[in-house]
Amino acid sequence: MTTDSTRRTPLVRLRSDGAVDEATLAYARTKIDAVLARPGLPAVTGEVRITRAAAHHAGHPWAATADVRVGRRQVVAVAEEATGTELVDRLQDRLRRQTDKAAHYWDDGRGTTAPPWRGGELRDGVSP
Template structure:
């Protein structure tokens, strides 16, 4: 039996998407799809963690849907949160924020601590030059 036979698809990540409160399976599936789209891209290292989706029980709450993702991406930790009025808006917002945060995290190592040369009073400048 393959993943195609069972209706599931293998994901390269170990990210659990859970719901609490009055969260239906269709909404969780949409959130899983959106999170999988971000984390399943080429060049993304091993990711593990959890995405929690909740719906407030109070009917007067303006933004009853909320989500919080806490992921370990390589040696970095990525935390993203979102609140929206509907489950689809929440999944879209979470997707956008997670994609932006992943881009920063993945490309941070390329430019981390690459400052210009040290100023002359700290020993920078050309070799053998002292100001």
């Protein structure tokens, strides 16, 4: 079974495979929105997939993969846990850390210009 819910953040899809309950999906949507809908982040698009294994003997039957693009940088976060809430919390931590890195290195032209000996402009606006 594959579910697709795109409520508040339509550019980041939340998908599920396996027997993932609605409470876990709602909890995941809340946590993912808290990370990706923060002010100051560039445009965010992508997909988060939560999977629950059918085998009951698996040590970590819950798995999640977040593949999102923050501005021009790709962010990938992967987590495996024993329960759905532990999985979502771990994924949120990893996703926040990766998006903070991407936002920190986000280049939108606000960086420094090249020095004059590298072809940049001189201080008075005249290029060499």
